[in-house]
Amino acid sequence: MNQDPLVTLDGVRKSFTLHLRGGTVLPVVRDVSFAVLPGECVVLGGPSGAGKSSILRMIHGNYRCDGGAIRLRDGENTVDVATADPRRILRLRRDVMSYVSQFLRVIPRVGALEVVAAAGRDGGLDAATATARAEGLLAELNLPDRLWHLPPATFSGGEQQRVNIARGLIADRPVLLLDEPTASLDARNRAVVVDMIARKRAAGTAVIGIFHDEDVREAVASRVVDISRFAAQAA
């Protein structure tokens, strides 16, 4: 297996311009540099507001970087998310990186099982494999089967989060970004997610995550990168 990093951040910088506040510039991070190898799980640490979610969003291409490079390995190629055009970023999302946010964005009228299976098909699985995998994930995450064909809009926070995790983990992409995926889960389901992340790592996935729960963090992290190291100062 190619052991070069799958994700490399090099001198990444981010500030927000608050247009509703007279263009006030809020510097968040500067000089963010770290790399993630296949099979590693790098946990982003540091206090609230340090910029952890912003970094994940820059890797996923939701937030633009003000400077630096975010290099993702896509097969034989390397793509810099910081300068890639939107269509290239969409291809990276299809082929290279999965992102699990804290909340499920529900799709009206689509049942939970289909939400998960569709994500599998989008990630390149054939229909039968996607459905079988979706059933396996929802069962492992203890989502009662009476809910499988109901749209998740009315599910509890923890139930929605489990659908969200199944949706984010079903495909076999080489990079997995996790923004507090266990925040509303009970201990039993947190343990299931810890186990799923360990299996992704064993398969060579590079994982970058934010976990506020100390136990989860210790169980999943191969390394913690403290984001407060990269705090930007107001000019």
Ligand SMILES: Nc1ncnc2c1ncn2[C@@H]1O[C@H](COP(=O)(O)OP(=O)(O)OP(=O)(O)O)[C@@H](O)[C@H]1O
């Ligand atoms: N879209 C945005 N517009 C303006 N400011 C933003 C935006 N997103 C984040 N920020 C600001 O950037 C800073 C970093 O936010 P971020 O959510 O990345 O921190 P975090 O380390 O993930 O925090 P937490 O642990 O509380 O989730 C905060 O001061 C936040 O207010």
